Amino acid sequence: MTPKKELQLAYGLIIILFLVGVISYAGFAAKTPDQPVRIMYKGVAGKVLFDHKTHASEAGYGLSCSDCHHHPEDEDTSLRACGDCHQALVEGQEFPESCTECHEPDEIEDSEIIKKTDAFHSQCEECHQESGAGPEENRCSWCHVS
Numbered sequence: 001m002t003p004k005k006e007l008q009l010a011y012g013l014i015i016i017l018f019l020v021g022v023i024s025y026a027g028f029a030a031k032t033p034d035q036p037v038r039i040m041y042k043g044v045a046g047k048v049l050f051d052h053k054t055h056a057s058e059a060g061y062g063l064s065c066s067d068c069h070h071h072p073e074d075e076d077t078s079l080r081a082c083g084d085c086h087q088a089l090v091e092g093q094e095f096p097e098s099c100t101e102c103h104e105p106d107e108i109e110d111s112e113i114i115k116k117t118d119a120f121h122s123q124c125e126e127c128h129q130e131s132g133a134g135p136e137e138n139r140c141s142w143c144h145v146s
């Protein structure tokens, strides 16, 4: 091999390694999207501490993202807050504004959208009942502390 060819080979390798690095980095980033650790809700019924990390991690309760983030979305990285879709409608509105980011109005005109608090209660409690989590009695204070 001539020195010139060796140099070309070296440059070629550098470029390939760089590309592999970029691709691995992007792949890794896509598999570990940002997500909250704990969320504290403060309302008239008392505080609720939701341990997102424990609910969603393999070492915790082992649930998958789509068990809760139920509506189809583009990618895990774009999972959004429940309240983006579950909103109280103002007078004359048929569906929340956010729906039209992804849908034509005529696709969704018959959809029933429950309000945010109902969405939480319904989803949280349904799963807890199914998985036998939490006591039957005192069920408000199990989540609403103080």
Ligand code: HEC
Pocket: 041, 042, 043, 044, 045, 048, 050, 116, 117, 120, 121, 124, 125, 128, 139, 140, 141, 142, 143, 144
């Ligand atoms: C599985 C957990 C859980 C249980 C059990 C639960 N809640 Fe909640 N509740 C929540 C969460 C989370 C929110 C916050 C939702 C939000 O911000 O809209 C909430 C919000 C509320 C709100 C609205 C508070 C506000 O400021 O708007 C009321 C009222 C309420 N709960 C009453 C109750 C009552 C009454 C019970 C018992 C029958 C109960 N909750 C049981 C989790 C729970």
Ligand code: HEC
Pocket: 033, 034, 035, 036, 039, 050, 052, 055, 056, 063, 064, 065, 066, 067, 068, 069, 076, 079, 080, 081, 082, 083, 084
């Ligand atoms: C047990 C139900 C549950 C599981 C499992 C779960 N999430 Fe969540 N996630 C929630 C709730 C509830 C919120 C708070 C939404 C709100 O307050 O409106 C949230 C919020 C988020 C947010 C912040 C959204 C925003 O804009 O505020 C991201 C990002 C997110 N989750 C990603 C994930 C990913 C990624 C996974 C899987 C590894 C996952 N979640 C698993 C229930 C869950």
Ligand code: HEC
Pocket: 068, 069, 070, 071, 080, 081, 082, 083, 084, 085, 086, 111, 112, 113, 114, 118, 119, 120, 122, 123, 124
């Ligand atoms: C991108 C929009 C969107 C987001 C974000 C979203 N939802 Fe929904 N949700 C819907 C739509 C649309 C429906 C009604 C149609 C359906 O069942 O898919 C619905 C229905 C529901 C229902 C009623 C299901 C039934 O069996 O009738 C519950 C409970 C619920 N959502 C809870 C949640 C919770 C909790 C979150 C956050 C972790 C959430 N949703 C996030 C769009 C959304």
Ligand code: HEC
Pocket: 071, 072, 073, 074, 084, 085, 086, 095, 096, 098, 099, 100, 101, 102, 103, 107, 108, 111, 113
């Ligand atoms: C981030 C994008 C996004 C948002 C925001 C969104 N959706 Fe969807 N929705 C989808 C995708 C993707 C599908 C699955 C593909 C399809 O059927 O179009 C879907 C499916 C649906 C379906 C058909 C469900 C079925 O089982 O056939 C309905 C109804 C619907 N969405 C209603 C809504 C409503 C109502 C809202 C606002 C509260 C909303 N969506 C917000 C992306 C979105």
Ligand code: HEC
Pocket: 048, 049, 050, 051, 054, 055, 061, 063, 067, 068, 120, 123, 124, 125, 127, 128, 131, 132, 133, 134, 142, 143
């Ligand atoms: C898809 C299933 C599922 C959903 C949805 C879910 N949980 Fe849980 N949750 C569990 C399981 C499983 C446990 C563990 C119970 C046990 O250890 O006995 C648990 C435990 C808890 C606990 C007690 C231990 C801890 O981690 O703090 C609280 C409080 C709680 N959940 C709040 C919530 C709230 C608030 C929501 C809704 C925002 C919610 N959960 C939604 C499955 C779920």
